[in-house]
Amino acid sequence: MSTDNIIVGLDIGTTKTCAVIGEYNENNELEITGVGISLSQGLRRGVVINIEATLRAVVEAIEAAEMMSGKEVQGVFTGIAGGHIDGINSRGVVAVTGKGREITKEDIERVIDAAKAIVIPMDREVFHVIPQEFIVDEQGGIKNPLDMIGIRLEAEVHIITGSVTSAQNLVKCVNRAGFRVNDIVLESLAASMAVLSRDEMELGVLLIDLGGGTTDVLVHLDGAPYHTNVISIGGGQVTSDLSILLKTPISSAEKIKREAGCCYLPLVDKEEEVIIPGVGGWPSASIPRVELCKIIESRMAEMYRMVRDQIEKKGYLNHLGGGVVLTGGGALLKGAAELAREIFGVPARVGYPKKLGGLVEEYRNPVFATGVGLVLYGAEGFESESLEIGTGKYKRGGVLDKLKEWMKEFF
Ligand SMILES: Nc1ncnc2c1ncn2[C@@H]1O[C@H](COP(=O)(O)OP(=O)(O)OP(=O)(O)O)[C@@H](O)[C@H]1O
Ligand SMILES: [Mg+2]
Numbered sequence: 001m002s003t004d005n006i007i008v009g010l011d012i013g014t015t016k017t018c019a020v021i022g023e024y025n026e027n028n029e030l031e032i033t034g035v036g037i038s039l040s041q042g043l044r045r046g047v048v049i050n051i052e053a054t055l056r057a058v059v060e061a062i063e064a065a066e067m068m069s070g071k072e073v074q075g076v077f078t079g080i081a082g083g084h085i086d087g088i089n090s091r092g093v094v095a096v097t098g099k100g101r102e103i104t105k106e107d108i109e110r111v112i113d114a115a116k117a118i119v120i121p122m123d124r125e126v127f128h129v130i131p132q133e134f135i136v137d138e139q140g141g142i143k144n145p146l147d148m149i150g151i152r153l154e155a156e157v158h159i160i161t162g163s164v165t166s167a168q169n170l171v172k173c174v175n176r177a178g179f180r181v182n183d184i185v186l187e188s189l190a191a192s193m194a195v196l197s198r199d200e201m202e203l204g205v206l207l208i209d210l211g212g213g214t215t216d217v218l219v220h221l222d223g224a225p226y227h228t229n230v231i232s233i234g235g236g237q238v239t240s241d242l243s244i245l246l247k248t249p250i251s252s253a254e255k256i257k258r259e260a261g262c263c264y265l266p267l268v269d270k271e272e273e274v275i276i277p278g279v280g281g282w283p284s285a286s287i288p289r290v291e292l293c294k295i296i297e298s299r300m301a302e303m304y305r306m307v308r309d310q311i312e313k314k315g316y317l318n319h320l321g322g323g324v325v326l327t328g329g330g331a332l333l334k335g336a337a338e339l340a341r342e343i344f345g346v347p348a349r350v351g352y353p354k355k356l357g358g359l360v361e362e363y364r365n366p367v368f369a370t371g372v373g374l375v376l377y378g379a380e381g382f383e384s385e386s387l388e389i390g391t392g393k394y395k396r397g398g399v400l401d402k403l404k405e406w407m408k409e410f411f
Contacts, residue, residue, distance in 0.1 A: 006033075006069070009374025010058065010076040010179075010253040011187065012170065014043045014213025014236065014327065018368060019065040021073065022356070022375035031358035031377050034071065035368065036064025045232040046082035046187075048169040048216040051176065058177040068359070075180040077378040078170055079187035079370050080127065081214050086230025089132070090115045093154045101257040103136065103145045103153055111155040127167075127186055131222040144225070157162055158225045160186050182378060188216035188228065190373030191327050193380075195366075196352030197218065200322030206344070207351070209308060209370065210237045210330025219316050227314055231306055234280035235330035238299045245295050246276050246287070257333070262293045263300040264335025266340075272300065304343040323347035327369040329357050 007022040007030075021034035038060035042053030062073050094113030098104040116129050136150035145153060171181050191209050192201070199355040201220040209216035221226035238261075243253035260274045269303045272289035311317045323346045326336050331350045340348035352364050353372035363372055 004069050007378040008062075008065070008075070008076045009079075009190070009371045009376050010062070010174065010332065011190075011368075012043065012048070012054060012058065012173070013040055013079075013081075013187075013211055013370070014046055014234065015211070015295065015359075016040055016367070017054075017061045018371045019061040019073070020368060020371035020375050021056075021065050021067075021069045021071060021077070021362060022054070022379060023069065023071065023358075025357060030356050030357050030375070032170035032363050032372065033358050033377070033379055034065035034067075034069030034083050035359060035362045035371070036061040036066070036068065036323075038064070041098070042173075044213065045234075046211070046230065047084070047166050048173060051169065051173055054173040055177040056115075058173055058179070062179065064176070073179060073367055075182040076174060077183050077185055077190075077374040078174055079190055079374055080162060080167060080170060080184050081187040081209075081211070081213070081230050082162065082166055082214055083232035084166055085127075085158045085186065085224065085230040086124075086185055087158055087159065089120070089156065089226060090118050090159055091154060091156050092396055093152065096150050096153050100150060101146050101149050103150060105146065108146065109155055110211075111153045112157060115155045115157040115198075116159060118159065123194065124161045124162055125159050125164045125167055126159060128158075128189065130158045130160075130225055132156045132220065132226065141222075147233065147340060149382075152353060158228070160189070160225075160228050161193065162186075162271060183381070185377050186228065187370045188218040190377050191216070191369040191397045192196075192218055192220065192225075193376040194353040194369045194373035195325055195327050196322075198223070200325065203321035204237065204316070204319040205322035206307075206311060206316075206320050206324045206338070206346075208304075208324065208325055208326050209328040210235055210303075210333075211328045212330075215303055217310070217332075218321075219311060219314075219320075221316065223321055227311065227316055229310060231303070233303060234341070235328075235333070237303075237362070238296055238330075238333075239293055241299050242284050242292070248276055249279060252277055252279075256292065257296065260292060261296050261298045262289075262291055262334040264338040265297060265337050266396040270292045291346065293335075296333070297335075299344060300333070300336070300339055304340060308344055317344070320344070320346045323349065325349055325351040327366040329367045331366040391398070 042050035134145040135154035215231040
Protein backbone atom coordinates (compact mmCIF):
# COMPACT_ATOMS: atom_id res chain seq x y z
CA MET A 1 0.00 0.00 0.00
CA SER A 2 1.31 3.46 -0.78
CA THR A 3 1.56 6.22 1.81
CA ASP A 4 2.13 9.26 -0.40
CA ASN A 5 0.11 12.41 -0.34
CA ILE A 6 -2.45 11.44 2.27
CA ILE A 7 -3.67 13.44 5.24
CA VAL A 8 -5.27 11.52 8.07
CA GLY A 9 -7.60 12.85 10.77
CA LEU A 10 -8.02 10.77 13.93
CA ASP A 11 -10.91 11.77 16.19
CA ILE A 12 -10.74 9.81 19.42
CA GLY A 13 -14.15 10.55 20.93
CA THR A 14 -15.83 9.31 24.08
CA THR A 15 -18.30 7.13 22.19
CA LYS A 16 -16.55 6.45 18.89
CA THR A 17 -13.12 6.72 17.33
CA CYS A 18 -12.98 7.64 13.68
CA ALA A 19 -10.20 7.88 11.14
CA VAL A 20 -10.65 9.93 7.97
CA ILE A 21 -8.22 9.73 5.05
CA GLY A 22 -7.90 12.71 2.71
CA GLU A 23 -6.08 12.46 -0.60
CA TYR A 24 -5.32 14.84 -3.45
CA ASN A 25 -6.69 13.70 -6.80
CA GLU A 26 -5.04 14.31 -10.17
CA ASN A 27 -6.60 17.81 -10.30
CA ASN A 28 -5.03 18.58 -6.94
CA GLU A 29 -8.39 18.63 -5.15
CA LEU A 30 -8.74 17.15 -1.71
CA GLU A 31 -10.98 14.08 -1.57
CA ILE A 32 -12.02 11.85 1.29
CA THR A 33 -11.10 8.30 0.29
CA GLY A 34 -11.38 6.42 3.56
CA VAL A 35 -13.53 6.59 6.67
CA GLY A 36 -13.17 4.09 9.50
CA ILE A 37 -15.10 3.97 12.74
CA SER A 38 -14.83 1.92 15.91
CA LEU A 39 -16.43 1.94 19.33
CA SER A 40 -14.41 3.87 21.97
CA GLN A 41 -14.18 2.30 25.37
CA GLY A 42 -11.12 3.88 26.91
CA LEU A 43 -12.32 7.46 27.39
CA ARG A 44 -14.35 9.28 29.97
CA ARG A 45 -15.69 12.73 29.24
CA GLY A 46 -13.29 13.23 26.34
CA VAL A 47 -10.14 12.13 28.22
CA VAL A 48 -8.21 8.85 27.86
CA ILE A 49 -8.51 6.72 30.97
CA ASN A 50 -7.56 3.35 29.51
CA ILE A 51 -4.59 3.16 27.13
CA GLU A 52 -5.13 -0.43 25.97
CA ALA A 53 -8.81 0.02 25.13
CA THR A 54 -8.14 3.32 23.35
CA LEU A 55 -5.29 1.99 21.27
CA ARG A 56 -7.43 -0.95 20.17
CA ALA A 57 -10.11 1.48 18.99
CA VAL A 58 -7.45 3.53 17.15
CA VAL A 59 -6.09 0.47 15.35
CA GLU A 60 -9.56 -0.71 14.40
CA ALA A 61 -10.67 2.68 13.02
CA ILE A 62 -7.46 3.28 11.08
CA GLU A 63 -7.41 -0.23 9.63
CA ALA A 64 -10.98 0.19 8.40
CA ALA A 65 -10.11 3.54 6.77
CA GLU A 66 -6.96 2.05 5.20
CA MET A 67 -8.94 -0.79 3.78
CA MET A 68 -11.38 1.60 2.16
CA SER A 69 -8.76 3.91 0.63
CA GLY A 70 -6.07 1.34 -0.14
CA LYS A 71 -3.46 3.59 1.48
CA GLU A 72 -1.21 2.93 4.43
CA VAL A 73 -1.44 5.38 7.32
CA GLN A 74 1.69 6.54 9.11
CA GLY A 75 1.09 9.99 10.57
CA VAL A 76 -2.20 11.38 11.90
CA PHE A 77 -3.67 14.68 13.04
CA THR A 78 -5.24 13.86 16.40
CA GLY A 79 -8.02 15.78 18.13
CA ILE A 80 -8.05 16.75 21.80
CA ALA A 81 -10.96 17.74 24.06
CA GLY A 82 -11.97 17.43 27.71
CA GLY A 83 -12.87 19.67 30.63
CA HIS A 84 -9.19 20.63 31.05
CA ILE A 85 -9.28 22.74 27.85
CA ASP A 86 -9.30 26.49 28.33
CA GLY A 87 -9.12 29.47 25.99
CA ILE A 88 -7.89 32.97 26.87
CA ASN A 89 -7.40 36.16 24.91
CA SER A 90 -4.08 37.95 25.11
CA ARG A 91 -2.22 40.82 23.49
CA GLY A 92 1.42 41.51 22.63
CA VAL A 93 3.34 44.58 21.46
CA VAL A 94 6.71 44.98 19.68
CA ALA A 95 8.61 47.71 17.89
CA VAL A 96 8.98 47.17 14.15
CA THR A 97 12.67 46.67 13.39
CA GLY A 98 12.77 45.89 9.66
CA LYS A 99 14.39 48.09 6.99
CA GLY A 100 12.29 51.18 6.32
CA ARG A 101 9.95 50.13 9.17
CA GLU A 102 8.41 47.55 6.92
CA ILE A 103 6.76 44.76 8.90
CA THR A 104 8.48 41.44 8.24
CA LYS A 105 7.55 37.83 8.97
CA GLU A 106 9.99 37.96 11.89
CA ASP A 107 8.19 40.98 13.39
CA ILE A 108 4.92 39.07 13.16
CA GLU A 109 6.46 36.04 14.81
CA ARG A 110 7.92 38.22 17.57
CA VAL A 111 4.63 39.96 18.32
CA ILE A 112 2.83 36.63 18.52
CA ASP A 113 5.52 35.32 20.85
CA ALA A 114 5.03 38.43 22.97
CA ALA A 115 1.27 37.83 23.12
CA LYS A 116 1.96 34.22 24.03
CA ALA A 117 4.23 35.17 26.90
CA ILE A 118 1.64 34.69 29.62
CA VAL A 119 2.05 32.66 32.74
CA ILE A 120 0.82 29.14 32.12
CA PRO A 121 0.90 26.63 34.97
CA MET A 122 3.48 23.84 34.64
CA ASP A 123 0.86 21.17 34.15
CA ARG A 124 -0.67 22.95 31.15
CA GLU A 125 0.43 23.14 27.56
CA VAL A 126 -0.33 25.66 24.81
CA PHE A 127 -2.08 23.89 21.93
CA HIS A 128 -2.92 26.85 19.71
CA VAL A 129 -2.09 30.52 19.47
CA ILE A 130 -4.47 32.02 16.94
CA PRO A 131 -4.13 35.66 15.83
CA GLN A 132 -7.42 37.58 15.94
CA GLU A 133 -6.24 40.91 14.64
CA PHE A 134 -3.13 43.04 14.30
CA ILE A 135 -2.85 46.69 15.22
CA VAL A 136 -0.27 48.86 13.46
CA ASP A 137 0.29 52.26 15.08
CA GLU A 138 -3.20 52.31 16.65
CA GLN A 139 -4.89 51.17 13.43
CA GLY A 140 -6.77 48.00 14.32
CA GLY A 141 -8.66 45.35 12.39
CA ILE A 142 -5.67 44.34 10.27
CA LYS A 143 -5.68 40.70 9.24
CA ASN A 144 -2.24 40.52 7.68
CA PRO A 145 0.27 43.27 8.49
CA LEU A 146 3.08 41.82 6.35
CA ASP A 147 4.93 44.55 4.38
CA MET A 148 2.89 47.36 5.97
CA ILE A 149 4.88 50.30 7.28
CA GLY A 150 4.66 51.12 10.98
CA ILE A 151 6.51 51.70 14.21
CA ARG A 152 4.48 49.75 16.70
CA LEU A 153 2.97 46.34 16.00
CA GLU A 154 0.39 44.78 18.28
CA ALA A 155 -1.31 41.40 18.04
CA GLU A 156 -4.43 40.12 19.73
CA VAL A 157 -4.51 36.35 20.01
CA HIS A 158 -6.62 33.51 21.35
CA ILE A 159 -4.56 30.99 23.29
CA ILE A 160 -5.88 27.48 23.83
CA THR A 161 -4.29 25.47 26.62
CA GLY A 162 -4.95 22.09 28.18
CA SER A 163 -3.49 19.43 30.42
CA VAL A 164 -0.04 18.12 29.47
CA THR A 165 -0.74 14.64 30.77
CA SER A 166 -3.99 14.30 28.80
CA ALA A 167 -2.07 15.14 25.64
CA GLN A 168 0.71 12.72 26.59
CA ASN A 169 -1.76 9.90 27.09
CA LEU A 170 -3.33 10.58 23.70
CA VAL A 171 0.05 10.56 21.96
CA LYS A 172 0.98 7.40 23.80
CA CYS A 173 -2.14 5.58 22.55
CA VAL A 174 -1.55 6.63 18.97
CA ASN A 175 2.16 5.76 19.11
CA ARG A 176 1.54 2.41 20.73
CA ALA A 177 -1.01 1.70 18.02
CA GLY A 178 1.90 2.17 15.59
CA PHE A 179 1.26 5.69 14.22
CA ARG A 180 2.98 9.04 14.43
CA VAL A 181 1.17 12.16 15.68
CA ASN A 182 1.72 15.00 13.20
CA ASP A 183 -0.12 17.46 15.38
CA ILE A 184 -2.64 17.70 18.21
CA VAL A 185 -5.62 19.88 17.38
CA LEU A 186 -8.49 21.13 19.50
CA GLU A 187 -11.52 19.13 18.36
CA SER A 188 -13.89 22.09 18.14
CA LEU A 189 -11.36 24.02 16.05
CA ALA A 190 -11.17 21.10 13.63
CA ALA A 191 -14.98 20.76 13.58
CA SER A 192 -15.23 24.51 12.83
CA MET A 193 -13.12 24.05 9.71
CA ALA A 194 -15.41 21.28 8.52
CA VAL A 195 -18.83 22.82 9.13
CA LEU A 196 -18.57 26.62 9.31
CA SER A 197 -18.45 29.00 6.38
CA ARG A 198 -16.04 31.95 6.26
CA ASP A 199 -19.05 34.29 6.31
CA GLU A 200 -20.44 32.79 9.50
CA MET A 201 -17.07 33.13 11.19
CA GLU A 202 -16.88 36.77 10.10
CA LEU A 203 -20.43 37.53 11.26
CA GLY A 204 -19.95 35.84 14.63
CA VAL A 205 -20.99 32.24 15.22
CA LEU A 206 -21.31 29.87 18.13
CA LEU A 207 -20.23 26.32 17.35
CA ILE A 208 -21.48 23.63 19.73
CA ASP A 209 -20.10 20.12 19.24
CA LEU A 210 -22.60 17.87 20.98
CA GLY A 211 -20.52 14.76 21.64
CA GLY A 212 -21.20 11.72 23.77
CA GLY A 213 -19.08 12.77 26.75
CA THR A 214 -18.42 16.46 26.19
CA THR A 215 -20.09 19.54 24.79
CA ASP A 216 -17.46 21.68 23.08
CA VAL A 217 -18.05 25.38 22.68
CA LEU A 218 -16.21 27.73 20.33
CA VAL A 219 -17.19 31.31 19.49
CA HIS A 220 -15.77 32.88 16.33
CA LEU A 221 -15.99 36.65 15.84
CA ASP A 222 -14.54 38.62 12.94
CA GLY A 223 -13.12 35.43 11.49
CA ALA A 224 -11.20 34.15 14.54
CA PRO A 225 -11.90 32.29 17.79
CA TYR A 226 -12.61 34.40 20.90
CA HIS A 227 -14.01 31.89 23.36
CA THR A 228 -13.27 28.20 23.92
CA ASN A 229 -14.73 25.91 26.51
CA VAL A 230 -15.39 22.21 26.97
CA ILE A 231 -18.26 21.19 29.22
CA SER A 232 -17.84 17.70 30.65
CA ILE A 233 -21.34 16.54 29.85
CA GLY A 234 -22.81 15.37 26.57
CA GLY A 235 -25.34 13.16 24.83
CA GLY A 236 -24.39 10.24 27.07
CA GLN A 237 -26.06 12.08 29.93
CA VAL A 238 -29.36 12.24 28.02
CA THR A 239 -29.17 8.49 27.44
CA SER A 240 -28.36 7.83 31.06
CA ASP A 241 -31.33 9.99 32.21
CA LEU A 242 -33.60 7.90 30.01
CA SER A 243 -32.10 4.68 31.25
CA ILE A 244 -32.74 5.65 34.87
CA LEU A 245 -36.19 7.16 34.45
CA LEU A 246 -37.51 4.51 32.07
CA LYS A 247 -35.78 1.71 34.00
CA THR A 248 -34.22 0.29 30.88
CA PRO A 249 -30.58 -0.63 30.05
CA ILE A 250 -28.32 1.99 28.46
CA SER A 251 -28.33 0.21 25.09
CA SER A 252 -32.10 0.24 24.92
CA ALA A 253 -32.28 3.87 26.16
CA GLU A 254 -29.84 4.86 23.39
CA LYS A 255 -31.99 3.14 20.77
CA ILE A 256 -35.18 4.78 22.06
CA LYS A 257 -33.46 8.19 22.09
CA ARG A 258 -32.31 7.88 18.48
CA GLU A 259 -35.55 6.45 17.14
CA ALA A 260 -38.25 8.24 19.10
CA GLY A 261 -36.40 11.00 20.96
CA CYS A 262 -36.94 14.69 20.33
CA CYS A 263 -35.90 17.68 22.44
CA TYR A 264 -38.42 20.20 21.15
CA LEU A 265 -41.96 19.43 22.30
CA PRO A 266 -43.89 21.38 19.63
CA LEU A 267 -42.59 18.80 17.15
CA VAL A 268 -44.05 15.87 19.09
CA ASP A 269 -47.46 14.40 18.34
CA LYS A 270 -49.47 14.22 21.59
CA GLU A 271 -51.17 10.96 20.63
CA GLU A 272 -48.02 8.95 19.91
CA GLU A 273 -46.90 6.14 22.20
CA VAL A 274 -43.44 4.58 22.53
CA ILE A 275 -42.76 0.98 23.51
CA ILE A 276 -40.16 0.47 26.25
CA PRO A 277 -38.90 -3.12 26.03
CA GLY A 278 -39.16 -5.13 29.25
CA VAL A 279 -36.04 -6.28 31.11
CA GLY A 280 -35.48 -9.37 33.23
CA GLY A 281 -38.72 -11.03 32.23
CA TRP A 282 -40.89 -7.94 32.79
CA PRO A 283 -43.37 -7.20 30.05
CA SER A 284 -42.71 -4.25 27.79
CA ALA A 285 -44.54 -1.02 28.54
CA SER A 286 -45.87 1.82 26.51
CA ILE A 287 -45.50 5.50 27.42
CA PRO A 288 -46.64 8.67 25.64
CA ARG A 289 -43.86 9.97 23.41
CA VAL A 290 -44.35 13.39 24.97
CA GLU A 291 -43.26 12.01 28.36
CA LEU A 292 -40.10 10.58 26.85
CA CYS A 293 -39.35 13.84 25.05
CA LYS A 294 -39.89 15.92 28.18
CA ILE A 295 -37.02 14.04 29.86
CA ILE A 296 -34.77 14.67 26.87
CA GLU A 297 -35.80 18.29 26.51
CA SER A 298 -35.08 19.16 30.11
CA ARG A 299 -31.49 17.84 29.92
CA MET A 300 -30.80 19.37 26.51
CA ALA A 301 -32.21 22.72 27.62
CA GLU A 302 -29.99 22.59 30.70
CA MET A 303 -26.90 21.98 28.55
CA TYR A 304 -27.80 24.79 26.15
CA ARG A 305 -28.42 27.15 29.06
CA MET A 306 -25.00 26.36 30.52
CA VAL A 307 -23.49 27.36 27.18
CA ARG A 308 -25.70 30.43 26.85
CA ASP A 309 -24.82 31.65 30.33
CA GLN A 310 -21.08 31.52 29.71
CA ILE A 311 -21.40 33.25 26.33
CA GLU A 312 -23.66 35.90 27.81
CA LYS A 313 -21.27 36.53 30.70
CA LYS A 314 -18.45 37.15 28.23
CA GLY A 315 -20.67 39.54 26.26
CA TYR A 316 -20.66 37.49 23.02
CA LEU A 317 -24.35 36.54 22.89
CA ASN A 318 -25.29 39.72 21.06
CA HIS A 319 -22.60 39.25 18.44
CA LEU A 320 -23.82 36.05 16.85
CA GLY A 321 -24.89 37.36 13.44
CA GLY A 322 -24.05 33.94 12.01
CA GLY A 323 -26.20 32.18 14.63
CA VAL A 324 -25.55 28.82 16.28
CA VAL A 325 -24.20 25.76 14.46
CA LEU A 326 -24.62 22.37 16.12
CA THR A 327 -22.48 19.41 15.25
CA GLY A 328 -21.35 16.04 16.65
CA GLY A 329 -23.70 13.07 17.03
CA GLY A 330 -25.96 14.97 19.45
CA ALA A 331 -26.89 17.36 16.63
CA LEU A 332 -28.79 14.45 15.05
CA LEU A 333 -31.27 14.45 17.92
CA LYS A 334 -34.60 15.63 16.56
CA GLY A 335 -35.42 19.18 17.59
CA ALA A 336 -31.79 20.03 18.47
CA ALA A 337 -31.71 23.10 16.19
CA GLU A 338 -35.27 24.21 17.09
CA LEU A 339 -34.51 24.14 20.82
CA ALA A 340 -31.22 26.00 20.25
CA ARG A 341 -33.07 28.69 18.29
CA GLU A 342 -35.43 29.17 21.22
CA ILE A 343 -32.77 29.24 23.95
CA PHE A 344 -30.12 31.32 22.19
CA GLY A 345 -32.61 33.57 20.39
CA VAL A 346 -30.68 33.39 17.09
CA PRO A 347 -30.94 31.17 14.01
CA ALA A 348 -29.55 27.67 14.53
CA ARG A 349 -28.67 24.90 12.11
CA VAL A 350 -27.06 21.47 12.10
CA GLY A 351 -23.52 21.51 10.71
CA TYR A 352 -22.66 18.79 8.21
CA PRO A 353 -19.04 18.47 6.98
CA LYS A 354 -18.42 20.48 3.83
CA LYS A 355 -18.60 18.74 0.52
CA LEU A 356 -15.22 17.48 -0.54
CA GLY A 357 -14.87 14.91 -3.29
CA GLY A 358 -14.71 11.20 -2.66
CA LEU A 359 -16.95 9.22 -0.34
CA VAL A 360 -19.49 11.96 0.13
CA GLU A 361 -22.22 9.69 1.44
CA GLU A 362 -19.95 8.18 4.06
CA TYR A 363 -18.70 11.30 5.79
CA ARG A 364 -21.47 13.88 5.31
CA ASN A 365 -22.71 13.34 8.85
CA PRO A 366 -22.21 15.61 11.90
CA VAL A 367 -20.60 12.64 13.67
CA PHE A 368 -17.62 13.00 11.28
CA ALA A 369 -17.26 16.79 11.57
CA THR A 370 -14.17 16.58 13.78
CA GLY A 371 -12.55 13.80 11.71
CA VAL A 372 -13.04 15.66 8.42
CA GLY A 373 -11.97 18.94 10.08
CA LEU A 374 -8.71 17.32 11.20
CA VAL A 375 -7.98 16.44 7.57
CA LEU A 376 -8.72 20.03 6.52
CA TYR A 377 -6.49 21.35 9.29
CA GLY A 378 -3.68 19.09 8.14
CA ALA A 379 -4.24 20.05 4.50
CA GLU A 380 -3.95 23.73 5.33
CA GLY A 381 -0.46 23.18 6.71
CA PHE A 382 0.46 21.36 3.49
CA GLU A 383 -0.94 23.95 1.16
CA SER A 384 0.38 27.21 2.45
CA GLU A 385 3.01 28.48 4.76
CA SER A 386 1.51 31.94 4.62
CA LEU A 387 -0.07 33.78 7.46
CA GLU A 388 -3.72 33.18 8.01
CA ILE A 389 -5.97 34.59 10.65
CA GLY A 390 -8.37 32.25 12.34
CA THR A 391 -6.40 29.04 12.06
CA GLY A 392 -4.17 27.49 14.65
CA LYS A 393 -1.10 27.54 12.46
CA TYR A 394 1.02 29.61 14.74
CA LYS A 395 1.33 26.81 17.20
CA ARG A 396 3.52 24.80 14.87
CA GLY A 397 6.74 24.15 16.66
CA GLY A 398 4.97 24.82 19.95
CA VAL A 399 3.31 21.83 21.44
CA LEU A 400 4.99 19.49 18.98
CA ASP A 401 8.46 20.43 20.13
CA LYS A 402 7.61 19.04 23.51
CA LEU A 403 5.74 16.09 22.10
CA LYS A 404 8.74 15.15 19.99
CA GLU A 405 10.62 14.42 23.17
CA TRP A 406 8.05 11.81 24.16
CA MET A 407 7.76 10.51 20.63
CA LYS A 408 11.47 9.76 20.54
CA GLU A 409 10.74 6.99 22.96
CA PHE A 410 8.69 5.26 20.30
CA PHE A 411 10.39 6.06 17.02
N1 LIG B 1 -29.46 9.85 15.49
C1 LIG B 1 -29.14 10.30 16.70
N2 LIG B 1 -30.08 10.89 17.47
C2 LIG B 1 -29.78 11.32 18.70
N3 LIG B 1 -28.55 11.26 19.25
C3 LIG B 1 -27.58 10.69 18.53
C4 LIG B 1 -27.81 10.19 17.21
N4 LIG B 1 -26.64 9.69 16.74
C5 LIG B 1 -25.73 9.88 17.71
N5 LIG B 1 -26.28 10.48 18.78
C6 LIG B 1 -25.63 10.83 20.05
O1 LIG B 1 -24.41 11.47 19.79
C7 LIG B 1 -23.46 11.20 20.82
C8 LIG B 1 -22.16 10.79 20.19
O2 LIG B 1 -21.71 11.83 19.38
P1 LIG B 1 -20.23 11.87 18.81
O3 LIG B 1 -19.97 10.66 18.01
O4 LIG B 1 -20.07 13.19 18.17
O5 LIG B 1 -19.41 11.79 20.18
P2 LIG B 1 -17.87 11.54 20.44
O6 LIG B 1 -17.08 12.33 19.49
O7 LIG B 1 -17.59 10.08 20.50
O8 LIG B 1 -17.72 12.08 21.92
P3 LIG B 1 -16.95 13.37 22.51
O9 LIG B 1 -16.75 14.32 21.41
O10 LIG B 1 -17.86 13.86 23.57
O11 LIG B 1 -15.69 12.83 23.11
C9 LIG B 1 -24.06 10.08 21.66
O12 LIG B 1 -24.51 10.62 22.89
C10 LIG B 1 -25.25 9.59 20.84
O13 LIG B 1 -26.31 9.20 21.65
MG1 LIG C 1 -16.38 14.31 19.40
